[in-house]
Amino acid sequence: TTTLIEMFERSxxxxxxxxxxxRPGLAPIGFAEALDRSRxxxxxxxxxxxxxxxxxxxxxxxxxxAILLYLATLTxxxxxxxxxxxxxxxxxxxxxxxxxxxxxxxxxxxLEAHAGRATExxxxxxxxxxxxxxxxDRLAAAEPLxxxxxxxxxxxxxxxxxxxxxxxxKGAVLTHGNLASNCAALLDCWRFTERDxxxxxxxxxxxxxxxxxxxxxxxxxxxxxxxxxxxxDEIITEMADATVLMGVPTFYTRLVQSPRLxxxxxxxxxxxxxxxxPLLADTHAEFxxxxxxxxxxxxxxxxxxxxxxxxxxxxxxxxxxxxxxxGVEIRVAxxxxxxxxxxxxxxxxxxxxxxxxxxxxxxxxxxxAEFRPDGFFITGDLGLIDAEGYLRIVxxxxxxxxxxxxxxxxxxxxxLIDELPGVLESAVIGLPHxxxxxxxxxxxxPREGESxxxxxxxxxxxxxxxxxxxxxxxxxxDELPRNVMGKVQKAELRKRHAALYQ
Ligand code: ATP
Ligand code: MG
Numbered sequence: 001t002t003t004l005i006e007m008f009e010r011s012x013x014x015x016x017x018x019x020x021x022x023r024p025g026l027a028p029i030g031f032a033e034a035l036d037r038s039r040x041x042x043x044x045x046x047x048x049x050x051x052x053x054x055x056x057x058x059x060x061x062x063x064x065x066a067i068l069l070y071l072a073t074l075t076x077x078x079x080x081x082x083x084x085x086x087x088x089x090x091x092x093x094x095x096x097x098x099x100x101x102x103x104x105x106x107x108x109x110x111l112e113a114h115a116g117r118a119t120e121x122x123x124x125x126x127x128x129x130x131x132x133x134x135x136x137d138r139l140a141a142a143e144p145l146x147x148x149x150x151x152x153x154x155x156x157x158x159x160x161x162x163x164x165x166x167x168x169x170k171g172a173v174l175t176h177g178n179l180a181s182n183c184a185a186l187l188d189c190w191r192f193t194e195r196d197x198x199x200x201x202x203x204x205x206x207x208x209x210x211x212x213x214x215x216x217x218x219x220x221x222x223x224x225x226x227x228x229x230x231x232x233d234e235i236i237t238e239m240a241d242a243t244v245l246m247g248v249p250t251f252y253t254r255l256v257q258s259p260r261l262x263x264x265x266x267x268x269x270x271x272x273x274x275x276x277x278p279l280l281a282d283t284h285a286e287f288x289x290x291x292x293x294x295x296x297x298x299x300x301x302x303x304x305x306x307x308x309x310x311x312x313x314x315x316x317x318x319x320x321x322x323x324x325x326x327g328v329e330i331r332v333a334x335x336x337x338x339x340x341x342x343x344x345x346x347x348x349x350x351x352x353x354x355x356x357x358x359x360x361x362x363x364x365x366x367x368x369a370e371f372r373p374d375g376f377f378i379t380g381d382l383g384l385i386d387a388e389g390y391l392r393i394v395x396x397x398x399x400x401x402x403x404x405x406x407x408x409x410x411x412x413x414x415x416l417i418d419e420l421p422g423v424l425e426s427a428v429i430g431l432p433h434x435x436x437x438x439x440x441x442x443x444x445x446p447r448e449g450e451s452x453x454x455x456x457x458x459x460x461x462x463x464x465x466x467x468x469x470x471x472x473x474x475x476x477x478d479e480l481p482r483n484v485m486g487k488v489q490k491a492e493l494r495k496r497h498a499a500l501y502q
Contacts, residue, residue, distance in 0.1 A: 044139055070214075183215045186216055332348065394411045
């Protein structure tokens with residue numbers, strides 16, 4: 001089997017000194033240099049005791065060196081385990097206790113807090129935002145690792161913790177086969193080649209920034225314009241010399257707020273991808289009106305890498321996530337029985353294929369509970385296949401509202417609310433209700449400088465929705481709570497307003 005490292009090595013042979021990383025105001029780093037440094041870093045990891053199968057936990061700022069550390073870990077046969085930089089004390093205790101890494105790489109400024117963790121079986125090293133720290137100090141004196149590991153498709157390559165949108169993050173064990181097969185499918189679907197120049201402004205501790213964006217550039221031999229955070233103005237400037245942007249929906253809602261976004265500033269771009277959370281149809285329409293580009297929305301999750309994508313050629317439908325990637329099977333099944341449902345009916349989205357993870361790290365029961373006997377993984381998302389065969393996501397199973405015994409799918413109501421004048425966005429949630437079990441509740445964010453009248457909004461919905469779907473209460477808010485990936489945290493909203501009907 002081919003692995004990501006083999007794909008990267010092939011890129012390095014073909015691209016030589018071409019830039020892999022470009023950063024505004026800093027020297028580029030070429031493919032050949034990246035290969036050499038990742039090989040020497042792999043040697044450092046070996047010297048620190050990392051053997052095939054050992055976990056390398058990493059909580060560092062985004063930098064090219066952090067990507068080199070990822071490559072070095074795979075080269076040494078280790079299992080890469082990136083951690084959200086927002087996690088602190090007790091959370092880190094949980095992850096390190098759970099994953100039992102051989103090596104923990106932290107930011108230099110947190111070394112004091114973590115130095116005490118070092119034991120016989122856990123080394124602690126540092127890596128800073130500018131590449132400084134003990135790890136790169138060691139690299140300077142290291143020879144390249146002569147024999148790189150040759151893992152099989154079933155061997156673990158990474159443990160990625162889920163975003164924690166619905167509860168505590170779970171560690172998903174991804175294999176070399178998962179990463180390589182998914183990367184190859186995406187390269188093919190999105191026509192991504194060494195001629196591309198990718199604007200990379202996503203965090204690299206999640207599947208989107210690491211296994212979609214970075215892997216594709218590494219495997220294709222494409223240059224990454226590597227930005228440490230999202231800044232709409234900077235991104236529009238970079239578009240002059242780029243071809244592809246991969247982002248979360250908030251990237252796009254912020255880009256359309258810039259007067260600089262137009263057909264001219266995006267003229268050299270060939271593809272805008274959105275994923276990780278639903279893209280508002282409004283944003284899709286506005287972006288296309290302003291630039292002439294139809295954003296391509298895709299769907300994936302930590303446990304499965306990417307699952308479905310709107311077509312590269314052909315209609316990119318707002319509100320839909322498109323078709324299964326090559327080699328991936330999607331079905332919509334009854335939530336309770338698992339029986340496949342006919343087209344058009346809403347049910348649990350299930351998926352099978354070489355993209356599906358090996359299981360949750362050290363949670364065999366949880367893993368078993370999320371798979372059907374025939375190997376389909378239950379994603380936890382609800383959706384349907386529409387008349388044209390596009391997959392449409394209607395929300396998460398956990399966010400389904402059951403009011404008076406009826407299923408209420410929040411997205412249907414949110415879409416109507418979002419179209420009303422003065423509304424920026426909304427979240428529909430179910431809150432404990434003495435009569436109904438759950439009361440349908442709308443949390444609505446007005447557009448800047450505009451106001452929304454809750455009673456008027458409720459009235460506007462009255463003749464457009466069945467009575468049981470109509471919000472019992474409308475709550476106005478300045479913004480919706482989101483995690484780092486820009487996902488709305490409905491669990492947090494439910495907690496905040498838990499007592500509304502009590
Ligand atoms: P946790 O599992 O810890 O609660 P999470 O599910 O948000 O967090 P991820 O694996 O990062 O963690 O996110 C995957 C989820 O993101 C999917 O299950 C789906 O709900 C959502 N998602 C991804 N892409 C899209 C999309 N294009 N439209 C709607 N939802 C999407
Ligand atoms: Mg999830």
